[in-house]
Amino acid sequence: MAYGNAAFAALSDPTRRSVLERLALGPRAVGEIAEGLPVSRPAVSQHLKVLKEAGLVSDRQDGARRIYAIDPNGLGAMRAWLDQFWDTALLAFKAEAERTANDEKEDDA
Amino acid sequence: MTLAIKPAPVRKSLTVAVKPERAFEVFTTGFDRWWPRSHSIGEAPLKTAVIERRQGGRWYGLLENGTEAEWGDVLAWEPPKRLLLAWRIGADWQFDPNLHTEVEVLFAPEGESATRVSLEHRLLENMGAAGEGARASFDSDGGWGGLLQMFAAEAVKAS
Numbered sequence: 001m002a003y004g005n006a007a008f009a010a011l012s013d014p015t016r017r018s019v020l021e022r023l024a025l026g027p028r029a030v031g032e033i034a035e036g037l038p039v040s041r042p043a044v045s046q047h048l049k050v051l052k053e054a055g056l057v058s059d060r061q062d063g064a065r066r067i068y069a070i071d072p073n074g075l076g077a078m079r080a081w082l083d084q085f086w087d088t089a090l091l092a093f094k095a096e097a098e099r100t101a102n103d104e105k106e107d108d109a
Numbered sequence: 110m111t112l113a114i115k116p117a118p119v120r121k122s123l124t125v126a127v128k129p130e131r132a133f134e135v136f137t138t139g140f141d142r143w144w145p146r147s148h149s150i151g152e153a154p155l156k157t158a159v160i161e162r163r164q165g166g167r168w169y170g171l172l173e174n175g176t177e178a179e180w181g182d183v184l185a186w187e188p189p190k191r192l193l194l195a196w197r198i199g200a201d202w203q204f205d206p207n208l209h210t211e212v213e214v215l216f217a218p219e220g221e222s223a224t225r226v227s228l229e230h231r232l233l234e235n236m237g238a239a240g241e242g243a244r245a246s247f248d249s250d251g252g253w254g255g256l257l258q259m260f261a262a263e264a265v266k267a268s
């Protein structure tokens with residue numbers, strides 16, 4: 001799932017995680033997001049761009065300011081790891097259940 | 110502003126070409142034979158994965174260094190129809206006895222010799238917020254931040 005992978009990659013950076021955690025508190029302009037972060041405003045803008053491309057953040061124009069917010073649609077990607085995990089696990093379970101069943105049939109023969 | 114967004118449960122189902130009794134048996138007693146080795150917590154590789162065969166029992170990993178990594182406990186043991194596990198591994202990949210998420214597995218007969226296995230991992234909104242009387246929202250670091258950390262941890266492992 002390319003979309004989920006983009007989200008994974010976007011979140012591999014600790015600054016981007018900090019940015020997203022700030023947005024979890026509510027929509028913010030770049031300046032507010034950058035406050036207290038150990039990186040420059042242009043750097044925060046760059047991180048926001050990556051988060052936006054990964055589908056985790058949306059933005060809208062508000063007068064002279066651009067307001068960023070968590071994109072609720074990105075939540076699907078947030079669950080992606082767990083989703084993939086259970087896929088993997090259940091397929092392994094199915095393979096094991098059917099393997100042992102076949103073994104028994106062979107034993108019976 | 111409160112973002113009252115909560116993650117939907119993860120739902121999976123698939124058909125297994127064995128009867129419910131066997132499906133339940135392999136899922137539980139045979140747990141160690143299929144549980145992906147990559148999915149474990151603790152300081153050492155996973156040696157044996159265990160689901161105890163009773164309500165109130167535990168499910169956990171025995172690690173190669175002889176220690177145990179607890180994952181949660183068995184909330185309902187209803188062979189061959191239903192298994193309900195508490196998943197108490199938090200956003201930081203640590204066991205937290207106060208964290209409550211649930212994994213419910215249902216085994217329904219399908220035809221003469223197959224089983225529909227349906228799994229639901231729910232209450233994901235509690236992840237990372239266990240100590241705060243978890244609320245179903247992402248207005249705190251515990252809610253959103255926790256999920257993010259978990260997600261990131263997985264991303265790092267995958268890279």
